[in-house]
Amino acid sequence: MYTTQMDAAKRGIITEQMRIVAREENIGLELLRELVASGRIVIPANRHHTSLSPKGVGEKLRTKVNVNLGVSKDCYDIELELEKAKRAIDLKAEAIMDLSCYGKTRDFRRSLIEMSPIMIGTVPMYDAVGMLDKDLKDITVDEFFSVVERHAEDGVDFMTVHCAMNQKTAERIKNNTRLTNIVSRGGSILFAWMELNHQENPFYQYYDRLLDICEKYDVTISLGDACRPGSIHDSTDPAQIEELITMGELTKRAWARNVQVMIEGPGHMAINEIAANMLLEKRLCHGAPFYVLGPLVTDIAPGYDHITSAIGGAIAASNGADFLCYVTPAEHLRLPNLDDMKEGIIATRIAAHAADLAKGIPGARDWDNQMSAARADVDFPRMIELAIDPEKAKRYREESKPECDDTCTMCGKMCPMKNMKKILNGEDLSIM
Structure with missing residues (x-):
């Protein structure tokens, strides 16, 4: 009996999920198994997500598209967010990330997982304050991990956890002036907890505990880039690279436990830096699939950031990125509505397809x-x-x-x- 898709692949076992992915992607089963075993392809498939039609992310596969949605305190409308999810599925996104950070997040998350045939991701840090109903400073290490376990129990296929921002990386942030500091919501919350409590990042210090949970449910870790650049001024700086090096080390530790890994990447970045950053990630993180937000290639276009993102996404994916997180026209301004969401999905799907043409993905042309x-x-x-x-x-x-x-x-x-x-x-x- 295998524990995860990676464990099965290493044992020479072809899972039903692998068969589905191989058929959809027109890739040989044995080649797919080898790439899953080596970590260069992930198949996020929590064993509790019974409605899932699995997708592969990584080398030799089509570039996938993720959609962010979820409730917030200012826009608390669960029915609207579920409608967005249905629309995202109709528009052929391959993944949804539930970024809910207020209210009955578990009810929404469970409803989303129950109805969704596409993979679901979350950021447990967003849920911690609301779920635990206490100030950030007072949250304990055990409580942080209890939130992670609950998300895994509910059937989440991949989780963004900012494991690589340790004390050393935090010092890079403090010692290298940025225009936009930390723009990752989960990363900034974790940085604040570390500073308030004068403690190491619990997900770095107790990383094996996180791996225990992920192995148990076959949750793919999406190693979050807390230090992703939030402006083109801050791209490829010491903090970003320091964190990326640590991500590579954590990737190998996860693979030793048969836990699948994706790496999250930038952010905002000028066009001429994108190809080099894709090469750096693949080299430093041993070929693990790369999941990028954009990159947004200029900072001056609020209201049009689905375009700045699609430009960067096409370049990133044609140079090796495997998974594009959509950006909508509402980015930096407000929670997107249904129309914004559609614009973001279509722009990102265009970028993904353009990259697949450049990568020579079979059938793309x-x-x-x-x-x-x-x-x-x-x-x-x-x-x-x-x-x-x-x-x-x-x-x-x-x-x-x-x-x-x-x-x-x-x-x-x-x-x-x-x-x-x-x-x-x-x-x-x-x-x-």
Whole structure:
């Protein structure tokens, strides 16, 4: 009997989850098993998440997309967040992170896991203050781990835990001036607890205790980057690199216990630094799958950060990132609504697909080739059917009707697709 997907892979066992992933990704079962065994692919699949249709994240697989949602004190609407989750599933996201930080988080989390066929992640630190109903300073080490265990019991497939921000890394933050300090919510809470109590990060100091929980339920650890840059000024600085080195060390310790690991990455970063950062992560963290927020390639576009993020995400994934966390137009401004969420998902899916083309993922180009063939045939119904957002494509088409159905209002009778087809078929041509 195996304990985790990694344990099974090391033993030469092909699990049902591996079979599903191999079939969806058009990858050989034995190659997939080897990559899971080596930690270069993870299949987050908590054994208590019975509604899950498992996905793989990592080398040689399609770039996956995560959606963040969850209730907060200022926007406490569980039904709306569940509606967002359903919409995210319909829009073909592969993961949802529940970032709820107020109220009956467990009720929401359980409902989400019960209804979701896609993987669910959480950040237990967000839940600690509300669940324990006490001031941050007064939370004990045992209580922190009780929150982690509860999330695992509920069926969470992967958890972001900021294990690598130890006292040494915290000193880097204090000794190297940043414009935006720590922008990770979970990282800042943990940093504050460490400073208030003059103690080491409990998830670093008692890392084996975390591994015990993850091994028991087959929870994938997403090693959170507390020191991710929150501005392009702060990218690739000593604190970020110090934490990344520690993440690599913790990755090997997790693998020794057959616990699957993802590495979380930046943040905000200028375009010319992205490729080098992807290489650093893969090198320092031994090829573990890389999960990035963006990166956002400029800091000046509130209201349009789904675009700044998609630019960075496409570059990051084409250079080795495996998992993109979506960013919406509401980033830095407010909790996203349903429309914001859709914009963020579509932008991130475009980035992921663009990267898959660059990485040569088998079958990725087929979609583009089908669209190009439909355009060459001036087949607008087929173009709409193939669109990443058919709803929007159809609306745009219907809002501006051309004189001739086999053209659009941009070119009309001068449509190059239509005219080239006629000329090459030896037909007469009139563009008057």
